[in-house]
Amino acid sequence: MSTEVYEVIAQAMRYWFLFLMALIVWRCYRWYRRDRRQRKKRLRLLPDAGYVGELVVTDGGGVMKDGEALPVPREGTLGFLRTNDLCVPVDGVKNKHLWFRFDEDEGLVIEPYSKNKAEVDGEQCASRSKPLYMAHGSRLRVGEAELRLRLFAGFESAARAPVRDVEDERGGGVSGAYAVYPPLTYAQAQAYWQAQWQSAARAGAYAQPQTLQSLTLEQYRQVQLWIAQNSGAAPADYADDDEYDEVADESDYDADVADDETEYAGEARSNETVLAPEGSFYPPVGDASDDDTWPYAPYPPDDDDMTDAIQPPRSAYIGHDDAELAKKKVWDRYLGGGRKR
């Protein structure tokens, strides 16, 4: 092509390229904004996304209310100032007191900043190379405040970390408990509790709601068997497990599901608060008197209003009704029941 013709075409094409470039930038910007909006919406609908648990104030040193819950992110700082992830404005707490991070294997790892003091279940941090570990139910004392950790469902270390502690305390008495019984999935646990509550409701009994973390070893074993029975196949982890095969063969579960339900309902009728019975691998420390003050018993026995007691909790994160209400509110307000405003 001759230079003159090319120049004419190239100069004409400038506007075409500019138009396309403007379109590209505009679409990129729209894309960016759209994703940001969607992310915000999703996070609103998952109010506890990103948090691993909460520290509940059991002794606020006269400043914080007992029972106040501080959501715990995966990593962060705790201190007096509001710039910290966890603000504990209590005497004895430094501006930036300690650093914490959640570890899948160890639980919540606590590292106080230099010379600051912190205690976990009465144990004081000796040096930075030996941090403190908190499991579900552990107590943290900083300054004049005492906080107790409640790990949310979904963080397996809640069940795993205590095994180490129990072994330490009892000289390996329940070692391997976790290894023999692998963790349940939430769908499995939910299905189990659903069946249990339904059978209890049919029998006219009150079923004490339990969390996955509050199972005794025996209950845990029963749940696993129930799951294996109802899924129609042994879990993969049990495939080569002789003990499991033996138990599965001897059990009558596959013969009569109704018996099963009755048995669970009978258990539910006992209406015991799930604490730390003998042989339990969870919670690891503390006695019954400690747990009486635990503010997170799902349905306190002295609560008069038991109308929802047979319904399973809808959220693993916060109070079941609160979570549901928050989601519905956000749904109505921001999503217009499905249509974007």
Add this chain to the structure above:
Amino acid sequence: MKARGGERAAAKRRRSDRLLVSAMMLFFFSAFLLISLNGEFEWRGLALAVAVPALIYVATLWLPKFFPADKLLLAIANFLCALGVLILYSTDRGAGTGRGMQQAVYYGVGILAMVVCILVVRYIKRWRFLIWLAMLGAAALLALPLAIGTEQNGATNWINVGGTSLQPSEIVKLALLLILSYFMSRRRFLPWFAFAVFSLGVLMLQQDLGTALIYFITALFLYYASTGNLWMTGLGVLGGCGAAVMGYRMFAHVKKRVAIWQNPWQFSETSGYQIVQMLMAIASGGLFGLGLGLGAPRVIPVYFTDCIFAVICEQFGIIFGILVLVMYVILILRGASIASASRHSFHGLLAMGATTMLGIQTFIIIGGVLKLIPLTGVTMPFVSYGGTSLVSCMGLIGLLQGVDSVNQDDLAYDYEISRSFGEQSLLPEADAAYAPRGRGRSR
């Protein structure tokens, strides 16, 4: 009903994504076709007119089917890379050089590097040993030009390996980010400080001041993002200013660059020739440019690396140049958004560091070209000619993508837990986004 609404929203989103990628493909198809008609018809131009849009399609829409990836980041990075290939190819016509084709090959290698970085960030869970290994390797690589390096434009930061030149400081950028992020996330200040000081010291010895500036600002930014310690950060800034003053007094070429920056017209025939030609090229392009393949970009010294932004403005116009800057801004905002959404401090710092690095590098070179700051010899990310630079920038995008994929996994996990407790989903959009589709997820 809600699920159908979710599917409709997802389909609309996919259409919107395809529209963007189609516009990009059309842009490059028409541009390469036009260039190939300049003078004698050239088959290489036609081949690029097909290959580059195809590469954009594959890297933006097809690749995320195998890796959870952020398509917007991919789209912007691919667009900028392809723009670099286009500009280099257009300046090759009549000059007898083959930088455009070489850059197209580097672009392909860059995509591979990006994939590797995604996999590394996504699947490596235990970093401790690897970080120490990377630290040793990076330190050796960075110091290598002091022993066997060659000097280019006043800096001894190149080495020749098997007939090709490499700039180790570009590759070490990735290792630097991993190392600094790891130590800051573990609150290990001493190794962080030691490695940062070592890197800066070596770069100063090599007189590679542009890269040293990028390293310094990134390290300082990571320190502030990690600790929030304003006093120490301020002290670092003061130290940086002090080092700048020392550099000005110690190095003659720094003095010269500052003098050129203050009044380039005084040295318009000698040392200020480059910046004067850049300013004239931008001015001659005007708002709409002279036209693709027109103008006289080759009169600007090193028009293919440091000064490529002036060539873009000359050929496409200042408005186009501003739109390119907007693309960079969106890229940086997206990176910051990925960093803030991260739930692990290591990943957050990594994403923030990669974003800072890209942002600072863009600011330094475009600020230099526009005479906002003294010109330093760094490349324009994704666009400038240079295999090491392109691969390093795509690696940074890979790190960002890796962090984003971890974020998406975390969110999907939360969503799954939430859904398992409800009878029906309240999140049709999320249903559509997180439903298993193919072998990977993407947004």
